Amino acid sequence: MAHIKFDSSKLSKFVHDNELGQMQALVTAADTELREGTGAGNDFRGFIDLPVDYDKDEFARIKAAAKKIQSDSEVFVAIGIGGSYLGARMAVDFLSHTFRNYEPGRKLPEVYFAGNSISGSYLADLIDMIGDRDFSLNVISKSGTTTEPSIAFRILKAKLIAKYGEAGAKGRIYATTDRAKGALKTESDAQGYEEFVVPDDIGGRYSVLSAVGLLPIAVAGGDIDELMHGAADARSEYSDADLSKNEAYQYAAYRNILYRKGYTTELLENYEPTLQYLSEWWKQLMGESEGKDEKGIYPSSANFSTDLHSLGQYIQEGLRNLMETVVWVEQPNHDLTIPVEAGSQDGLAYLENRKMSEVNRKAYEGVVLAHLDGGVPVMTVSIPKQDAYTLGYLIYFFEAAVAISGYLNGINPFNQPGVESYKRNMFALLGRPGYEEMTKELNARL
Numbered sequence: 001m002a003h004i005k006f007d008s009s010k011l012s013k014f015v016h017d018n019e020l021g022q023m024q025a026l027v028t029a030a031d032t033e034l035r036e037g038t039g040a041g042n043d044f045r046g047f048i049d050l051p052v053d054y055d056k057d058e059f060a061r062i063k064a065a066a067k068k069i070q071s072d073s074e075v076f077v078a079i080g081i082g083g084s085y086l087g088a089r090m091a092v093d094f095l096s097h098t099f100r101n102y103e104p105g106r107k108l109p110e111v112y113f114a115g116n117s118i119s120g121s122y123l124a125d126l127i128d129m130i131g132d133r134d135f136s137l138n139v140i141s142k143s144g145t146t147t148e149p150s151i152a153f154r155i156l157k158a159k160l161i162a163k164y165g166e167a168g169a170k171g172r173i174y175a176t177t178d179r180a181k182g183a184l185k186t187e188s189d190a191q192g193y194e195e196f197v198v199p200d201d202i203g204g205r206y207s208v209l210s211a212v213g214l215l216p217i218a219v220a221g222g223d224i225d226e227l228m229h230g231a232a233d234a235r236s237e238y239s240d241a242d243l244s245k246n247e248a249y250q251y252a253a254y255r256n257i258l259y260r261k262g263y264t265t266e267l268l269e270n271y272e273p274t275l276q277y278l279s280e281w282w283k284q285l286m287g288e289s290e291g292k293d294e295k296g297i298y299p300s301s302a303n304f305s306t307d308l309h310s311l312g313q314y315i316q317e318g319l320r321n322l323m324e325t326v327v328w329v330e331q332p333n334h335d336l337t338i339p340v341e342a343g344s345q346d347g348l349a350y351l352e353n354r355k356m357s358e359v360n361r362k363a364y365e366g367v368v369l370a371h372l373d374g375g376v377p378v379m380t381v382s383i384p385k386q387d388a389y390t391l392g393y394l395i396y397f398f399e400a401a402v403a404i405s406g407y408l409n410g411i412n413p414f415n416q417p418g419v420e421s422y423k424r425n426m427f428a429l430l431g432r433p434g435y436e437e438m439t440k441e442l443n444a445r446l
């Protein structure tokens with residue numbers, strides 16, 4: 001039985017009984033494309049077997065490096081963007097105390113992320129946070145030339161060298177990059193940084209279970225054995241092309257049925273603040289995989305109940321192109337009882353002595369029914385709790401789903417050609433050599 005549960009039972013108003021069955025032939029074809037490598041982007045299917053087929057020696061080195069960093073650093077900075085950032089960020093948040101870096105009694109290093117924007121203010125404030133403390137860097141970039149992390153790496157490396165000298169700094173830089181080529185690989189080889197590999201057959205947004213995500217997660221104290229264990233079990237669970245037996249494929253099929261009926265935006269929602277970055281990771285996974293050839297579901301997100309007081313009105317009554325997928329945590333990490341307060345005016349007497357988890361659940365159930373009544377199809381992925389095993393399982397659920405979903409929609413779920421357009425313009429506007437003609441052209445348009 002699956003460790004997490006996909007619930008489509010509330011879709012009956014939007015999807016007829018026969019429609020899922022009618023998707024079976026398409027799903028079978030998509031599954032064949034994926035597993036036999038006959039589909040577009042077939043060089044990037046490494047995520048399928050990664051949970052069992054990973055480099056065990058490197059995995060041991062990741063654990064050893066994490067231990068070393070934990071013992072010699074008060075601060076750890078993971079530098080990367082997109083798929084070289086979001087998976088680790090999502091997992092660290094999912095698995096940690098809500099206020100991890102300020103947690104009383106925390107023994108492990110503070111963990112920060114850099115290279116995920118071009119904000120000088122952010123980086124200056126981060127440098128301020130590090131102060132004179134011992135720190136290490138994990139620079140993560142498959143290409144080694146992505147502007148944002150390259151700038152952050154230069155600046156933080158200079159701080160590291162200023163503190164420890166050239167030789168000392170080398171022992172505190174961990175590079176996660178291409179196995180054989182690229183600027184970061186060349187620098188790492190020359191400088192002797194400890195290196196970890198972004199596998200050739202795994203794209204950035206599918207890479208959280210490789211060294212890309214595993215080193216930061218391990219440094220933060222996440223149990224990466226259990227993470228891989230959960231993903232490996234999910235791999236077995238979601239390997240059957242039969243829709244009645246594969247809930248990841250059901251999710252893919254339902255969202256495509258809904259998409260074809262005009263539900264073109266999907267909101268991933270949670271009721272736990274530590275799941276906010278799960279949505280950010282999911283948005284890249286879905287958006288970069290599906291948004292191409294002028295089609296694809298637009299992935300968005302909302303954090304409840306917070307956003308019920310901001311986006312709630314739109315979701316209830318705005319343009320009817322929304323579908324929702326809730327990631328619901330059955331057993332929260334902690335629970336609190338609402339205290340009795342004599343003579344209080346807040347109208348909460350009926351909630352006294354009841355648990356916050358019960359209130360949260362009733363909010364979720366109430367929202368589902370209200371949104372269904374408002375014309376928004378709602379699906380739920382229920383997870384038993386927030387532990388590493390469950391997270392590995394959930395990651396695999398979404399990765400399997402989006403690969404199938406992409407093939408169902410007739411696109412290559414593994415490339416991202418559109419991301420290059422803004423980069424070319426930015427390079428031209430910054431006067432990068434080789435872009436001279438384009439620089440003139442773009443400046444004339446500004």
Ligand SMILES: O=P(O)(O)OC[C@H]1O[C@](O)(CO)[C@@H](O)[C@@H]1O
Pocket residue numbers: 081082083084140141142143144145146149203204205288416419
């Ligand atoms: O690891 P790199 O090469 O720095 O790329 C980072 C990210 O940039 C993209 O290529 C495009 O944004 C993503 O797919 C990738 O995750």
